[in-house]
Amino acid sequence: MSEYLPNIIFVSILFFGLYFFVRNLNRLYRNINLGKEINTRDNKKQRLLNMCKIALGQGKIIKRPVSGILHVIVYIGFIVINIELLEIVLDGLLGTHRLFSNYLGSLYGYLIATFELLAVLVIISVSIFWIRRNVIKIKRFFGDNMKGWPKNDANFILYFEVILMTLFITMNAADLRFQEMNSGNLISSYVADFFKGYSNDSLHIIERVCWWAHIIGILIFMNYLYFSKHLHILLAFPNTYFAKLNNLGEINNLNSVTKEVKLMMDPDMAFSNDGTDSEEIEKFGASDVMDLNKLQLLNSYSCTECGRCTSVCPANITGKKLSPRKIMMDTRDRIEEVGKNIDMNKDVFVPDGKSLLNDYISKEELWACTSCNACVEECPISIDPLSIILDMRRYLVMEESSAPLELNNMMSNIENNGAPWPYNQMDRLNWKE
């Protein structure tokens, strides 16, 4: 019995790790589905292509070369080193040691050498990330709401990655049999030099401790994702798949409004209705997260808070309160709050007297936007903060009638004389005089 103890412990840890991870994914899925439907079933080919180019191929992040290349290194490292994870899990389940080495022959050495090289490159890249964030203090990592959790979260992720990679290399270095094979220990052979003079027993203990810490660390990290901006490593894929395909300049036409406007312009339509129209009056625009659509909520969970959007926002550059990143972070914070409310109240949302508008995002922020699409263009994973801003403006204007006075004047001009200024429509051709 006791000889199977490690296997049993491993299975239990793996089970709990996966159990909580799946539970979090379910919660995520539930929360995103609190949003309104949006049709994203069209054009599957183009969507797939976008996902391959932007998420899989890192096509947009690379536009800023320094952070872009560093990101690509960490990304490739993450994906490739996960192959090693498969061996670790199988070893843990079966009680084997380096299972793949028995089957892959010399290829195994090349594989592990690649992992080790990538592990070092990841450590270097992550260290540079840390320096950019904490020593050089690059501006876009600060400002608006980047204090407290967002700041710590960013650093925790970097620490996690360094620790996991270090454990991986130390594990290899302390693995006597692996070092004796002398194939694939590209980096760990140098670390192994430090262990000269250690007894075989202590080396075995170091190797085992690193092995367990590495796999437990990965499971913890996996469960940390849901609470972190690091969730983008999963959501960047669906996010780029579902992202808007049309020209950025196009803002959706609200169907509910179309119906009403058609009725107004053609009153006969009201009578030709067959009477089955029992829809309740729809709320126009968004004052809370449930008024947003699923894609907008997915956007908020996908955001990595990199701040490229805010760094190019003309309003933010000139000192206004608006920050597209904050729009996304606020949306996520609020949908999380709503989700917790639902969890605590037996699957129903009990109104908490709060809303995304005012409690999170102020009118001042919303009215500062020039709708220039710089934030949308800049986002490495095609998040659209502008659509949230515009949906909230729609609520302010159509439900609350609380546009700034000058905009109300502009709108009544359009209504009365077909131009944003008080000129008579009959004078529209006077320019030729």
Next chain:
Amino acid sequence: MENNLHIKTMSEYAAEGKEPEILFWVGCAGSFDDRAKKITKAFVKILNSINLEFAVLGTEESCTGDPAKRSGNEFLFQMQAMSNIEVLNSYSVKTIVTTCPHCFNTIKNEYPSLGGEYKVLHHTQFLNNLLKDGRLKIEGGEYKGKKITYHDPCYLGRANNEYQAPRELIQKLELELIEMKRCKSKGLCCGAGGAQMFKDAEKGNKEINIERTEEALNTKTSIIAAGCPFCNTMISDGVKAKEKENDVKVLDIVELIVTAQDL
């Protein structure tokens, strides 16, 4: 001079039982704003110079609804859109050319699902097409070798991915284009979009048009070209605020063509 402009309305064409090649959508700025009216006229001069048959809607034209939509007033936008579409469809309009990227974007992208499907071109795209078809000739004239910078309007550039057409025209004018650091897809907004033109900016430490104008002035060129009446106003204001209006001209690309070709 002004009276030499040859302009016909859509209803005049209809009365003659004829159809023009294009409808020129003048836009509110192009119709009423003193600065933008000059751009409108410049465009018409070019069309007249090659005897291109075009019509305007005149008093039948109304705001596309862009500033209303971007302020959040979807009702007003759709009312404007639907009544404009009614007018346009009644004349069976097929091709629309506009000197304003906001009108361009709205008619091109937001009218189709409301029943208004047209081929919509920004004036720089249209002129560039004419150039390629050999119907329009452009030479450098008095601008030859002068330095210029070009400000990408958000609603032409990022919103609709048109960065080349205006640049190709500038190249034809034999001007030396000095790009700002923030150009093309990274172009900085002039500050007018999203209905900001019609209100004061929120509290901040700078006006957006000043930020952009400073960047344009840093190119040390004597001309700042734009392709949007609103960008033109914002940057002209910026140049005035920087007291550079005697050294630097803010011009639409059609104005450059008119001067260069001595139209």
